[in-house]
Structures are given as C-alpha cells and as structure tokens.
Amino acid sequence: MSQAILPNYLIVGAILFGLGAIGFLSRRNLILMFLSAEMMLQGVALNLVGFGGHHKNYQGQAFVIFMLTVAACEAALALALILVLFRNRKTLDVSVWQDLREANQDPVQDESPLLLEPEMTPMHFPRLTPAGLRPDQAASPEEAATRG
Amino acid sequence: MGKQAELLAMIGVVPVLASVLTAALGPRVLKHRSHWPTLAALGYALVLSIAMLFSMSEGSSYTAGFEWLNMGRMDIPVRLVADPLTAIMLVTVHAVALLVAIFSVGYMHDDPGYARYFSVFSLFVFCMVMLVMANNFLMLFIFWEGVGLCSYLLIGFWYQKPAAAAAARKAFLVNRIGDFGLLIAVFLIWTQFGTLNFAEVFRQLDYRYLAEGKPFDGAIVVGERMLTHAQIVGWPLLTICICLMLGAMGKSAQFPLHVWLPDAMEGPTPASALIHAATMVTAGVYLVARCTPIFIHAPQAQALLAVVGAVTALVAALIALTQNDLKRIMAYSTVSQLGYMFMALGSAAGNPNLATFAVIAAIFHLFTHAFFKALLFLGCGSVMHAMGGVIDLRRIGGLKKLMPWTHLTFAIGAAGLAGIPPLAGFWSKDEILVSLNQASHGSPYGLLFTLILGIAILTAFLTAFYTGRAYFLAFWGPERIPEEAGHHAHESGRWMLIPLFGLAAGTVLVGILFGTPTHLFEHFLTQSESLPKFQAVHGSGMIVLVSILAAGGGAGLAAIFYQLRPELPSRMAQAAWRFYDYSSHRFYLDEILGLILVRPLKGLAAFIQLFDLHVVDGLVDWVGQVPGYLGQWFRPVQNGLLQFYALASLLGLAVFVIVLLAKF
Amino acid sequence: MxxxxxxxxxxxxxxxxxxxxxxxxxxxxxxxxxxxxxxxxxxxxxxxxxxxxxxxxxxxxxxxxxxxxxxxxxxxxxxxxxxxxxxxxxxxxxxxxxxxxxxxxxxxxxxxxxxxxxxxxxxxxxxxxxxxxxxxxxxxxxxxxxxxxxxxxxxxxxxxxxxxxxxxxxxxxxxxYQVSPRLTGLVKGLEETVNSAAKTTKLEVKDLMGILRVNDAPIDLLLAEELNRLPGWPEKAAARAKLHQLETQVIAAAANQDTAVLLNLVKEYYSLAASLQHAQQRYTGLLGIPAGMQTQVSPLSRRTEEPGHVAQLGRTLFGDYLLAVELAAVLLLIATVGAIVIVQRPKEAAA
CATH class of the missing domain: 1.20.120 (Four Helix Bundle (Hemerythrin (Met), subunit A))
Incomplete structure (x- = not known):
C-alpha cells in the first residue's frame, strides 16, 4: 500500500464528518438528523480503516466492527425514541421539543411562510394489500375506509 | 505499626463501631438488646486499655494514625498517642463507662429511646477516648467538642421535657464560652509555636532547664522565625495559659462557668454519673495536666487556676449544704471536687519542682473521684428508680431497710467522698492537701496558698458534712416513701446492683492499692515524658491529722444534726437565715450571670440581628441580584432548541481546533 | 493581519x-x-x-x-x-x-x-x-x-x-504530510550538483562552497530547521549529530582547499537531506506516526501478505478483542430489550 493512501482516506473521512455535522445542525427532521450522525460515524470509520491499512494490521477494521455494533444499538434505541416522540406530538420536527428552554422565554417560531414549490405536492406511497386477499381483489383504500 | 499501635487503634475504633452499629440496627433489629454492642465494645476496650497500661514501660509512648490535614506549613495528622497519663485516663474512662453501661441496662429498660441512649453512650466513650489519645491540639479540640455534643444529646435525652431541653441548651452555651477560650488558645499556640503537636510544643518549651536549674538562653526556631526565650515565655504564653484555663473551666464547671452542671442532672442518671461526674467534666483537668509543660512557664496562670479552684470548691460546697435534691447535691459536690483538682494543679505556681507531684495529686483525685462519684450517682439512680423518680430529700427517708444493698454501697461512696480513711477519697484528698501545704512554704505565692490550704480544709469539712446530711436524710430516720413510687418501691435488680458493687470495691481499694501506701500511681505517672522531673514530696502527719479531723468532724456533725438532734438544722437555718437563703438560692449566681452576661448579650444579639437583616442580608441580596440581571442578557441563548446547543458546541470545537493549529 | x-x-x-x-x-x-x-x-x-x-x-x-x-x-x-x-x-x-x-x-x-x-x-x-x-x-x-x-x-x-x-x-x-518545498528544492539542487560533479573533472572549492549556501544562508541552518519539524523521528538525534559533524568537516576541508573531500561532503549532505525528506513524508508533525509500525501489535492482528483476510480479521476479533466482542454482544442485547421497552405503549393507552 502506498503511504499516500492514509491522508487521502483521512481527507474523505474529514469531509464526510463535516457534512454530517452540517446535516445534524441544520435539518429539522429527527430521522435526517440521525442519519447525519450516522454519516459522521462513517467518516470516523474511514479514518480507522485508513490507519489500519497504514499500520498494516487489522485493529482498525476490528474497531470499525465494534463501531457498527454500537451504531446498530444506537439506531435501535434512537428509532424507538423517535417513535415515542412521534406518538406524542404526531410530528418528526425536532423544533416542537423546546420544553427545556429558559423560563419566560417564548418558543422559537417559524417566521417566514413557505414558498409553495411545484415539486412539493403530496406524495403517494404504495399501500400493501391486506393479508388473505388476492391483490386484484383488494379494495381501493377509499372503499376499505367506508367498509370500516 | 507495632502491636501497641494496633492496640491504640482498636481502642479508638471499637466504641465508634458499637455506636454506629447500635444507631443503624438498634431501633429495628436489636430493640431491647441494643446494649450488647456497647457492653461488648466497652468490655473489649477495657481489656485492651488494661493491657496497654501493663505494657507501658519506662518513658514509653505509643503512636498510631494516619495523615489528615497537610497544607503548607500545617501538618495535622490524626495520630493517637499513649503515655502513662493517657493510659490512666483510658482505664478510668473504660472501667467507669462499662459499669455505668451495665447499670443503664437496668435503669433504662423499657425507655423508647433505648437504642439511641446506647448509641450516644458509645459515641461519648469514643470521643472521650480520642480526646485523651490525641497527640495534637486540633484533634483534642475536635473531640473536646465531640464530648460536648454527646453531653448535649444525653442531657436533652428526654427532649420532650422542657426543663431537659433548656438544660441541654444551657450546658452547650455555657460550654461554648470555655470552648471559645480553648479555640483562641489553639490559634495562639499555632502562631507562637508553629505546630499543634503536643510533643513539639513541649520540646520547644523544654522544661528541663527549669527542673535542673539551668538558665535557658538559646533561641528556638519556629517556622522561619527565631524566637528567644523571653519572647516565648512572656505574655503570649500567659495568654495561652489563661485561654486554655478558660476552656478547662467551661468543661470542668469551674466558677463562674459551673452553672450548667447542676442543671445537667436533667439527663438520665447513669449518663450524669458517667459524663457529668466521672469522665467528661474531668477533661478540663486532663487538659491542664497535659499542658503542664506550658503552665509551668506561667506561674500567674497557675496561681489563678488555684484561686479559681478554691473559690469553686468553697462556693459549691456551701451551696450543696442546703440543697434538697439528692442529684443536685452530688452535682455541686462534683463541682467542688473538680475545684479541688484545679487547686492541686495550680499549686505548682512558681515552684516547677512541685509540678509533677501536683499533677499526680490532681490526676489521682480524678481517678478516685471517678469511682466514688459514679458510685454515688448510681446510688442516686437506684434510689430514683425505686422512688418513681423522686429524689427530694424532704420526701424520702429511711430507705435503709427497703434498699439494703443500695444503702451499703451509697454509704461507702459517701464515706469515700467525705474522705474517711482508708477509702479512696482520703488518700487523694490528702495528696492534694500535701501539695498545697508544700506550695504554701517556699513559693512566691506562699501566703496565697496558705489561704487556699485553709479553704481546702474548710471545704473538706463541708464536704463531709453535706455528704453526711444527704446520706442520713435519705437512708436513716423514719421511712418516707413518696406516692409516685407506688408499690414499685423495691431494691434494684441485678443489672443495677452489680455495677454498684464493682464501684464500691473500687472506692475501697484503689486508694490503698495505688495511693500513698504503695506509691504505685506515683511511680507509674512519673514515667510520663512530658512531665517535669519528679521530686517526691513527703506529707506531714499534721496534714493527715487535720484531714481526718475535718472529714470525721463534718460527718459527725451531720450525724448529730440529722440523726440525733433533727430539730437543730431548722434552728440553725433560722439563726443564719440570710446565709441559708443565699446558699439555697445558689448565691443567686444564675441570676447574677443572667444580669451581667445574658442580658447584655441578648441586647447585642438583637442589634446584630438588625444589622444582619438590613445590612448583611441587603448586601447579599444585592450580590445575588447581579447575576440575575446579567442573566437577562444571556437568557435567550437557552432557547431549548437541541440543534442550537449542538451548533454552539460544534462552533466551540472548531474554534478550539483552529486555535490549537495556529499555535502549532 | x-x-x-x-x-x-x-x-x-x-x-x-x-x-x-x-x-x-x-x-x-x-x-x-x-x-x-x-x-x-x-x-x-x-x-x-x-x-x-x-x-x-x-x-x-x-x-x-x-x-x-x-x-x-x-x-x-x-x-x-x-x-x-x-x-x-x-x-x-x-x-x-x-x-x-x-x-x-x-x-x-x-x-x-x-x-x-x-x-x-x-x-x-x-x-x-x-x-x-x-x-x-x-x-x-x-x-x-x-x-x-x-x-x-x-x-x-x-x-x-x-x-x-x-x-x-x-x-x-x-x-x-507537508514535505517542506524548501527541502524538496534543496534535495533537487544537491542531486544535480552531485550528478554534474560526476561528469566534470575540474571542481573549484568556491563553487562547492557556493552550493552549500542557499540564498546566502548556510545549508546547515536550513537542514537543522527542517529537522526541527520532525518531532517523532527516532533517528533525529543521530541526524543532528551527523549535521554537526559535517559542519566541522566542511570548515576543515574548505581550509585545506581539498575538493575531493568537499565533494564527498556534498554527497553526504545530499543523502542527509534525502533521508530528511523521506522522514518528513513518513514522520509527520501532527500525527507523528511512522508507517508500517508493527511493534505494538499482537501477532494476531498483524496483516500478512498471504490471502485470507476474513480469517485474519476473525483472529483479531476473537483473539485480541474477545472480551470486547462479548461485551458488544451484551450491549446489543440490552439495546434490543431497551428498544422494545421504550416503544411499548402504556397498558391503558393500548386498551
């Protein structure tokens, strides 16, 4: 392996880390914040793998495997927490959780109205067929709603 | 750490373990068995201290401990030290405490605070033991306060009783005056000597030059300063001694700080026996004895000590003459006897060669007094227990037949206190008289000590008289039993009688075994390194004769007054009504103190309260408001948005890394 | 600014x-x-x-x-x-x-x-x-x-x-990872001198002494400065001693007008500068970690040239890090249980 590999890996790792940090700081969707944090972890993993290659041993990769483990735990718990939060306020917006602000402090509100963009139309996700029915016999969602 | 050091550490540790154990398990688990940890610990500690007493060889002292405070020039280890003086105190404390604890099992049974009582009891023993084993003034002060605390807890043991609570508070506050003196003394010792270690201080004040008559002209290095002898021995030392004396006066209830001790009788009688008669109040005597190497440089302080002791002894004895409460009589007699010890300690004024003998006399009296006074108090307790809590001499009487064993042991104790030979009190009192006699010849304060010797003999006479009065009123004459006793009036049980027998045996034997007949005590205590060179003083037959006459005369007079011619006392009282009035009102000392001390202090306190409320609090409030106003500016930063906080920390990290790189 | x-x-x-x-x-x-x-x-x-x-x-x-x-x-x-x-x-x-x-x-x-x-x-x-x-x-x-x-x-x-x-x-x-450009230039210049000196037969002491100065600063000072940028280099002390030795020898040779010795010294300088350049690539200021450092690693984690990477990674994981692997397993289990507990609805809400 070439010696110049290590700095290049470090550079890519640093860039991923920085971009992830920006995502974590600016995005308001809880899930996106979490994904950004995971991306920061990927930057760190690149560092570790790069150093492992540099030193010609497997310690770096072993550490990345531990990182994967911990990240998986973290993801499980974070998703659970996000679900609980969502259940409470019916939104994934992190800005609704401002309860820990200083007393007598007004909550931060969104000032400017949104610019309605054409691309921002509601999206339709595929709906799964209820179990026990053949897809072609499944009722449309509207009908299912009327049937109860 | 040698074997002796382990012994020392164990003696210190065992009672506190018992205390913690009782406090933790007592109310829930042990309940009426709460006395076992205390009894076991005290028994064990007694065995250990006796072992230490016997293993103490010529000029030896043992240490154990660990580093505690170490900053700058100040180095205060928690270090235990045992020399003969300590060993004697340890044996006294543990022996009396064990017997009193056994007595308490019978006396305190069925009390709801049973576990609390034994927990505080053990804690007291721990504090007292640490006090006498301390090797520096700071530790001594800490445990000095510790025994004060335990005393407060035990006086106010029945805190629902307003009198008990008030007495506890009074004891604490009066003691504070003395403690203040002790604290000042500790500060002064620190500034003057640069150390708080006993041995260090004493070494700097090397007493031997006095004992050997060699003039001292070297300079002593204290910290970075060179101190000449004159600088050390001048007024600072006198101030230190007077402050130490003030501390001792508070703890040992010396006039005019004695007012707390009679009130302290509100506590459980066994606690009074242990703390307010046998052990804690002797801490002042111990302190002065321990500091003898300092005191011999301040003869004025020693003379003052003797005067205070003489006044106390006489005043307390006079008050005791007319009291009707059995426990109060004993309390005043305690004050009086402590005055005796102070007289003895002061008798070395201007005569350093006498110092060791004086200390031996005082400590020996302390030792014997512990036995017979504990015995008398426990006897009172036994009577009180049987009489349903009544100990008014006007309402009880003729208990001789009802309580034969209590009567016998009380008689022995009373004889011991009165100084009837060959009981303990006779020997120790005799030594004090010998010491005073010696001081009245060939000392700069000869005239003073002649007077004090006279007071001592008069006090001995009075002591014998009021002891006899209490004894005859309580146990002789027609049988009078108050209705509170009901059908409970009975001899006390085993738990209470065994300690009485033990203490009675002690009263009979310790004088003969250790006193003048054998000189054992003397020989043992002279091994103490910190004491000046011992110079034997031989008593004169004259003193012995006067002492016996005073004791016998007092006791005989009491027998005549209260047994043979019971109408005499009231006629006497009428004839000398003014004196009788003064005595029974304790010379209005409480009132006088109230007028000259408490009233102005209350006024001062009111003023200080106003100052505190308006000036200090105002300032503090103002200081407190400043951050509040500042906070108004920074408050919006705390907006509760998670990402805002994360942003702040990441920006901080970036700046930090950049600064680091710029420096690199 | x-x-x-x-x-x-x-x-x-x-x-x-x-x-x-x-x-x-x-x-x-x-x-x-x-x-x-x-x-x-x-x-x-x-x-x-x-x-x-x-x-x-x-x-x-x-x-x-x-x-x-x-x-x-x-x-x-x-x-x-x-x-x-x-x-x-x-x-x-x-x-x-x-x-x-x-x-x-x-x-x-x-x-x-x-x-x-x-x-x-x-x-x-x-x-x-x-x-x-x-x-x-x-x-x-x-x-x-x-x-x-x-x-x-x-x-x-x-x-x-x-x-x-x-x-x-x-x-x-x-x-x-910066190799100082000054050092690169120096190495290049010295290399050219050595190469050209091999071709020409006539050498002047003055020329050779001129080569040993860059921008009127003696080469020793420059090399010493570059050496200071290498905190982690194990041979730093030796290189410094060598530099010192060369300095005295150059002075002696210049005094003797001995061109052959001087040329040898220039070659020595060249090899020293080249090794410094090499070291700057590997021993870095901030990281200070030499490449291929294997001494601190257990044999299990060491990467060998033979194939079978997964087997080697497994040896590392289950050899050196066995305890950590087990702890990670426990962690996973706890996280699973925790996630399930967290998302569970309260009983009354579910009913």
Whole structure:
C-alpha cells in the first residue's frame, strides 16, 4: 500500500464528518438528523480503516466492527425514541421539543411562510394489500375506509 | 505499626463501631438488646486499655494514625498517642463507662429511646477516648467538642421535657464560652509555636532547664522565625495559659462557668454519673495536666487556676449544704471536687519542682473521684428508680431497710467522698492537701496558698458534712416513701446492683492499692515524658491529722444534726437565715450571670440581628441580584432548541481546533 | 493581519474548494423561500472536482492507476451523495442517498482490503438500518412532505461551523504530510550538483562552497530547521549529530582547499537531506506516526501478505478483542430489550 493512501482516506473521512455535522445542525427532521450522525460515524470509520491499512494490521477494521455494533444499538434505541416522540406530538420536527428552554422565554417560531414549490405536492406511497386477499381483489383504500 | 499501635487503634475504633452499629440496627433489629454492642465494645476496650497500661514501660509512648490535614506549613495528622497519663485516663474512662453501661441496662429498660441512649453512650466513650489519645491540639479540640455534643444529646435525652431541653441548651452555651477560650488558645499556640503537636510544643518549651536549674538562653526556631526565650515565655504564653484555663473551666464547671452542671442532672442518671461526674467534666483537668509543660512557664496562670479552684470548691460546697435534691447535691459536690483538682494543679505556681507531684495529686483525685462519684450517682439512680423518680430529700427517708444493698454501697461512696480513711477519697484528698501545704512554704505565692490550704480544709469539712446530711436524710430516720413510687418501691435488680458493687470495691481499694501506701500511681505517672522531673514530696502527719479531723468532724456533725438532734438544722437555718437563703438560692449566681452576661448579650444579639437583616442580608441580596440581571442578557441563548446547543458546541470545537493549529 | 493574508495566499488551493463547497451547501440546504438552484449544484460539483485535484496527496508510490481511479470514483461519489443527502427535501430520497454514501464508503473499505467489513457495513447499514428508517419515515409521513423538511435551522451558521471544522481538519492533515518545498528544492539542487560533479573533472572549492549556501544562508541552518519539524523521528538525534559533524568537516576541508573531500561532503549532505525528506513524508508533525509500525501489535492482528483476510480479521476479533466482542454482544442485547421497552405503549393507552 502506498503511504499516500492514509491522508487521502483521512481527507474523505474529514469531509464526510463535516457534512454530517452540517446535516445534524441544520435539518429539522429527527430521522435526517440521525442519519447525519450516522454519516459522521462513517467518516470516523474511514479514518480507522485508513490507519489500519497504514499500520498494516487489522485493529482498525476490528474497531470499525465494534463501531457498527454500537451504531446498530444506537439506531435501535434512537428509532424507538423517535417513535415515542412521534406518538406524542404526531410530528418528526425536532423544533416542537423546546420544553427545556429558559423560563419566560417564548418558543422559537417559524417566521417566514413557505414558498409553495411545484415539486412539493403530496406524495403517494404504495399501500400493501391486506393479508388473505388476492391483490386484484383488494379494495381501493377509499372503499376499505367506508367498509370500516 | 507495632502491636501497641494496633492496640491504640482498636481502642479508638471499637466504641465508634458499637455506636454506629447500635444507631443503624438498634431501633429495628436489636430493640431491647441494643446494649450488647456497647457492653461488648466497652468490655473489649477495657481489656485492651488494661493491657496497654501493663505494657507501658519506662518513658514509653505509643503512636498510631494516619495523615489528615497537610497544607503548607500545617501538618495535622490524626495520630493517637499513649503515655502513662493517657493510659490512666483510658482505664478510668473504660472501667467507669462499662459499669455505668451495665447499670443503664437496668435503669433504662423499657425507655423508647433505648437504642439511641446506647448509641450516644458509645459515641461519648469514643470521643472521650480520642480526646485523651490525641497527640495534637486540633484533634483534642475536635473531640473536646465531640464530648460536648454527646453531653448535649444525653442531657436533652428526654427532649420532650422542657426543663431537659433548656438544660441541654444551657450546658452547650455555657460550654461554648470555655470552648471559645480553648479555640483562641489553639490559634495562639499555632502562631507562637508553629505546630499543634503536643510533643513539639513541649520540646520547644523544654522544661528541663527549669527542673535542673539551668538558665535557658538559646533561641528556638519556629517556622522561619527565631524566637528567644523571653519572647516565648512572656505574655503570649500567659495568654495561652489563661485561654486554655478558660476552656478547662467551661468543661470542668469551674466558677463562674459551673452553672450548667447542676442543671445537667436533667439527663438520665447513669449518663450524669458517667459524663457529668466521672469522665467528661474531668477533661478540663486532663487538659491542664497535659499542658503542664506550658503552665509551668506561667506561674500567674497557675496561681489563678488555684484561686479559681478554691473559690469553686468553697462556693459549691456551701451551696450543696442546703440543697434538697439528692442529684443536685452530688452535682455541686462534683463541682467542688473538680475545684479541688484545679487547686492541686495550680499549686505548682512558681515552684516547677512541685509540678509533677501536683499533677499526680490532681490526676489521682480524678481517678478516685471517678469511682466514688459514679458510685454515688448510681446510688442516686437506684434510689430514683425505686422512688418513681423522686429524689427530694424532704420526701424520702429511711430507705435503709427497703434498699439494703443500695444503702451499703451509697454509704461507702459517701464515706469515700467525705474522705474517711482508708477509702479512696482520703488518700487523694490528702495528696492534694500535701501539695498545697508544700506550695504554701517556699513559693512566691506562699501566703496565697496558705489561704487556699485553709479553704481546702474548710471545704473538706463541708464536704463531709453535706455528704453526711444527704446520706442520713435519705437512708436513716423514719421511712418516707413518696406516692409516685407506688408499690414499685423495691431494691434494684441485678443489672443495677452489680455495677454498684464493682464501684464500691473500687472506692475501697484503689486508694490503698495505688495511693500513698504503695506509691504505685506515683511511680507509674512519673514515667510520663512530658512531665517535669519528679521530686517526691513527703506529707506531714499534721496534714493527715487535720484531714481526718475535718472529714470525721463534718460527718459527725451531720450525724448529730440529722440523726440525733433533727430539730437543730431548722434552728440553725433560722439563726443564719440570710446565709441559708443565699446558699439555697445558689448565691443567686444564675441570676447574677443572667444580669451581667445574658442580658447584655441578648441586647447585642438583637442589634446584630438588625444589622444582619438590613445590612448583611441587603448586601447579599444585592450580590445575588447581579447575576440575575446579567442573566437577562444571556437568557435567550437557552432557547431549548437541541440543534442550537449542538451548533454552539460544534462552533466551540472548531474554534478550539483552529486555535490549537495556529499555535502549532 | 498581513501574516493572515499571506497564509490565505499560500493555502488558496485548500481554501477555494472549501469556500465553494460552503456556498453550495449553504444555498442548497432547504430554505423556506428559495428553491434549490442548479447553479448551486454545479458549484458543489465544482468544489468536489477542485478538491479532488488539489487535496489528495499522491507523493508515495502508486499501486496502480486502477486503484487511483477507484479511489477517486468512490470518494467523489461518497462526498457528492453526502452533500445530496443533507440537502434533500424529501427524507426518503435522503435515506437513499445515505445508502449511496454507505455503498461508496464500502468501496473505499474494499480498496483497503476489508471485504468482510465492506459486506458487513452494507448489510447492517444499507440493509437493516436504512430499511428501518424508511419504514419509520413512511409510517410517519403518510400525508406527504412536511413543513419542517422544507426549512432548516440556521443554514448559514451550521454550514459555517461544519466547514470551519472541516477546514481545520483538512489543514491539520495537510500540514502533517507537508514535505517542506524548501527541502524538496534543496534535495533537487544537491542531486544535480552531485550528478554534474560526476561528469566534470575540474571542481573549484568556491563553487562547492557556493552550493552549500542557499540564498546566502548556510545549508546547515536550513537542514537543522527542517529537522526541527520532525518531532517523532527516532533517528533525529543521530541526524543532528551527523549535521554537526559535517559542519566541522566542511570548515576543515574548505581550509585545506581539498575538493575531493568537499565533494564527498556534498554527497553526504545530499543523502542527509534525502533521508530528511523521506522522514518528513513518513514522520509527520501532527500525527507523528511512522508507517508500517508493527511493534505494538499482537501477532494476531498483524496483516500478512498471504490471502485470507476474513480469517485474519476473525483472529483479531476473537483473539485480541474477545472480551470486547462479548461485551458488544451484551450491549446489543440490552439495546434490543431497551428498544422494545421504550416503544411499548402504556397498558391503558393500548386498551
């Protein structure tokens, strides 16, 4: 392996880390914040793998495997927490959780109205067929709603 | 750490373990068995201290401990030290405490605070033991306060009783005056000597030059300063001694700080026996004895000590003459006897060669007094227990037949206190008289000590008289039993009688075994390194004769007054009504103190309260408001948005890394 | 101020792509009243390309051009996907871009001979985690795009903080691997002198002494300065001693007018400077870690040239890190239980 590999890996790792940090700081969707944090972890993993290659041993990769483990735990718990939060306020917006602000402090509100963009139309996700029915016999969602 | 050091550490540790154990398990688990940890610990500690007493060889002292405070020039280890003086105190404390604890099992049974009582009891023993084993003034002060605390807890043991609570508070506050003196003394010792270690201080004040008559002209290095002898021995030392004396006066209830001790009788009688008669109040005597190497440089302080002791002894004895409460009589007699010890300690004024003998006399009296006074108090307790809590001499009487064993042991104790030979009190009192006699010849304060010797003999006479009065009123004459006793009036049980027998045996034997007949005590205590060179003083037959006459005369007079011619006392009282009035009102000392001390202090306190409320609090409030106003500016930063906080920390990290790189 | 300006001038090649990237990310982040513009996307792409040109360090030996190609491919795609992910308004697309980041990072892992690691990452992240995220997103956002996905919190400050940190890291990495250009020039000059001296027969002491001075500063001083930039080099003391020795010998030889000895000394200087240059590549100022350092590693973790990477990784994991593996297993179990407990509805709410 070439010696110049290590700095290049470090550079890519640093860039991923920085971009992830920006995502974590600016995005308001809880899930996106979490994904950004995971991306920061990927930057760190690149560092570790790069150093492992540099030193010609497997310690770096072993550490990345531990990182994967911990990240998986973290993801499980974070998703659970996000679900609980969502259940409470019916939104994934992190800005609704401002309860820990200083007393007598007004909550931060969104000032400017949104610019309605054409691309921002509601999206339709595929709906799964209820179990026990053949897809072609499944009722449309509207009908299912009327049937109860 | 040698074997002796382990012994020392164990003696210190065992009672506190018992205390913690009782406090933790007592109310829930042990309940009426709460006395076992205390009894076991005290028994064990007694065995250990006796072992230490016997293993103490010529000029030896043992240490154990660990580093505690170490900053700058100040180095205060928690270090235990045992020399003969300590060993004697340890044996006294543990022996009396064990017997009193056994007595308490019978006396305190069925009390709801049973576990609390034994927990505080053990804690007291721990504090007292640490006090006498301390090797520096700071530790001594800490445990000095510790025994004060335990005393407060035990006086106010029945805190629902307003009198008990008030007495506890009074004891604490009066003691504070003395403690203040002790604290000042500790500060002064620190500034003057640069150390708080006993041995260090004493070494700097090397007493031997006095004992050997060699003039001292070297300079002593204290910290970075060179101190000449004159600088050390001048007024600072006198101030230190007077402050130490003030501390001792508070703890040992010396006039005019004695007012707390009679009130302290509100506590459980066994606690009074242990703390307010046998052990804690002797801490002042111990302190002065321990500091003898300092005191011999301040003869004025020693003379003052003797005067205070003489006044106390006489005043307390006079008050005791007319009291009707059995426990109060004993309390005043305690004050009086402590005055005796102070007289003895002061008798070395201007005569350093006498110092060791004086200390031996005082400590020996302390030792014997512990036995017979504990015995008398426990006897009172036994009577009180049987009489349903009544100990008014006007309402009880003729208990001789009802309580034969209590009567016998009380008689022995009373004889011991009165100084009837060959009981303990006779020997120790005799030594004090010998010491005073010696001081009245060939000392700069000869005239003073002649007077004090006279007071001592008069006090001995009075002591014998009021002891006899209490004894005859309580146990002789027609049988009078108050209705509170009901059908409970009975001899006390085993738990209470065994300690009485033990203490009675002690009263009979310790004088003969250790006193003048054998000189054992003397020989043992002279091994103490910190004491000046011992110079034997031989008593004169004259003193012995006067002492016996005073004791016998007092006791005989009491027998005549209260047994043979019971109408005499009231006629006497009428004839000398003014004196009788003064005595029974304790010379209005409480009132006088109230007028000259408490009233102005209350006024001062009111003023200080106003100052505190308006000036200090105002300032503090103002200081407190400043951050509040500042906070108004920074408050919006705390907006509760998670990402805002994360942003702040990441920006901080970036700046930090950049600064680091710029420096690199 | 002046020094700051010169510093910026010297490091423009690092700062420029960073600045472009900062602008692009700032403008591309979802703003309430601005649609994403293609110009900004182009700016971002330009930043990546420019960065790809100036940032990587290729001073070492090339393995193969294929290796470089794949490295650039994976790295560029990873960074581009990362930028796209954080600027996406649609969280589903963002999750898919995240998967793309993962796949590209796995490609980088493969380049570092970590096939098992790459596979594991793909399975865990791109497989499990992304699917779960998508599930949650779809569960939570059945009514189309949410308001909060179309605006973001403090885009300017967030980008500034991120790029400040990124710049600091890049600068640190760059500085660590910087072979001082002065040293490179010196080595080159000495090499030429030695080569030309081998051809010519006539040598003047004056010329040789002139070579040993750069810009009127003696070569010894320059080399000593360069030596000071190498805190972690084990042979530093020896090199310093050697430098000192050469200095005295040069003075002696110049006094004797001995050209042959002087030429030898120039050669010695050359080899010293070359070894310094080599050391600066390997022993770095900030990192200070020599390449190929194997002494601290247990034999189980050591990478051998024989094939069977997974087996070796397994030996490392279950040899050196056995306890840690078991602890990680326990951690996973606890996290599973915790997740289940957390999402459970309270009984009365469920009923």
């Amino acid at each position: 002046g020094s700051l300006f010169t510093w910026v001038w010297q490091h423009w090649y690092v700062l420029l792509p960073l600045l472009l990237g900062f602008l692009a990310i700032w403008k591309l982040l979802p703003h309430a009243r601005q649609p994403q513009s293609a110009a900004m996307m182009g700016l971002g792409a330009a930043a990546i390309i420019l960065g790809g040109i100036v940032l990587p360090r290729a001073t070492g030996v090339h393995v193969s051009w294929m290796f470089d190609l794949f490295f650039y491919l994976f790295a560029g795609a990873a960074i581009a996907s990362a930028g796209a992910m954080i600027t996406q308004r649609n969280p589903v697309y963002a999750a898919l871009y995240f998967a793309l980041v993962i796949l590209n990072v796995c490609g980088l892992f493969l380049l570092q001979s970590g096939p098992f690691l790459a596979a594991a990452t793909v399975i865990v992240y791109a497989g499990a985690i992304i699917v779960t995220f998508l599930f949650v997103i779809m569960f939570a956002q059945q009514s189309g795009l949410a308001q909060y996905d179309r605006r973001c919190r403090e885009p300017l400050l967030a980008s500034l903080a991120g790029f400040l940190l990124m710049g600091a890291l890049l600068y640190a990495i760059n500085a660590s």
